Amino acid sequence: MMIYFEDVQVGSRHTSPSVQVTEAEILAFACAYDPQPMHVDRKAAERGPFKGIIASGWHTAALVMRLVADARPFGDTEVLGLGVEQLQWPTPVRPGDTIHSESEVVAARPSKSNPAYGIVKLSITTRNQKGEVVMIHSPSCWVPRRPPVSQ
Amino acid sequence: MMIYFEDVQVGSRHTSPSVQVTEAEILAFACAYDPQPMHVDRKAAERGPFKGIIASGWHTAALVMRLVADARPFGDTEVLGLGVEQLQWPTPVRPGDTIHSESEVVAARPSKSNPAYGIVKLSITTRNQKGEVVMIHSPSCWVPRRPPVSQ
Numbered sequence: 001m002m003i004y005f006e007d008v009q010v011g012s013r014h015t016s017p018s019v020q021v022t023e024a025e026i027l028a029f030a031c032a033y034d035p036q037p038m039h040v041d042r043k044a045a046e047r048g049p050f051k052g053i054i055a056s057g058w059h060t061a062a063l064v065m066r067l068v069a070d071a072r073p074f075g076d077t078e079v080l081g082l083g084v085e086q087l088q089w090p091t092p093v094r095p096g097d098t099i100h101s102e103s104e105v106v107a108a109r110p111s112k113s114n115p116a117y118g119i120v121k122l123s124i125t126t127r128n129q130k131g132e133v134v135m136i137h138s139p140s141c142w143v144p145r146r147p148p149v150s151q
Numbered sequence: 152m153m154i155y156f157e158d159v160q161v162g163s164r165h166t167s168p169s170v171q172v173t174e175a176e177i178l179a180f181a182c183a184y185d186p187q188p189m190h191v192d193r194k195a196a197e198r199g200p201f202k203g204i205i206a207s208g209w210h211t212a213a214l215v216m217r218l219v220a221d222a223r224p225f226g227d228t229e230v231l232g233l234g235v236e237q238l239q240w241p242t243p244v245r246p247g248d249t250i251h252s253e254s255e256v257v258a259a260r261p262s263k264s265n266p267a268y269g270i271v272k273l274s275i276t277t278r279n280q281k282g283e284v285v286m287i288h289s290p291s292c293w294v295p296r297r298p299p300v301s302q
Contacts (some may be wrong), residue, residue: 051284058216061209062185077263078188081208
């Protein structure tokens, strides 16, 4: 079901499914996109401040995108990001962690530049299996306005 | 060479190497982390507002992380993100695009919570081969303070 801007309600909440992150996936992502020792080198990571491998923050962000896409907060309407106002990684994601996200619609306004769209701002908190917050972010998304009914 | 917080100069700039993004990589990333039609379904994407496949914004962010890691703005000191104050994707990345990043140190202050670290804020602008801005973001990073010299 397509959801249009007019259907989005400020205050509505979604809880995503959860996903477990493996060490192999953390290493593969980091080798491709963030090949720093704390993400790819077990021995160096053990000597570092986190005492073991941690996921790249951008890997955490990618995993959260997958959780949000699977939660389908706008039904069949795609989640198209315009930007993110604030992004924090208070606790790192480690091999074996299971994370899930909770999102809330915090604002919705018509686009000034494109009358066919509205801009919906979400606040998303992602936690690990211990309830520790691993990521907070507030993305703003383009959501199409309902097309006028043909007469 | 390790770079410590005390070595970081506000106003210093780095230009990253550049990277070309293939359609295969855009599809692979999106299948794993953002499997929405605009990123994974050529036909649906052609009918959509961008008239073709675009990279997930989080793929763009991951590619930028790789560019920054390769540019090594802090030498052998790892780039450890605390968070990002503002992130925008003004223009999508498309198959075949070549992107590079320019970063500037815009602030540096000692950490209040951890005396062994400073917090360095960067402003990073990433452009495609036409000079169009594909991503802007301002990450804050932990950078270790220089250890006291033993007497």
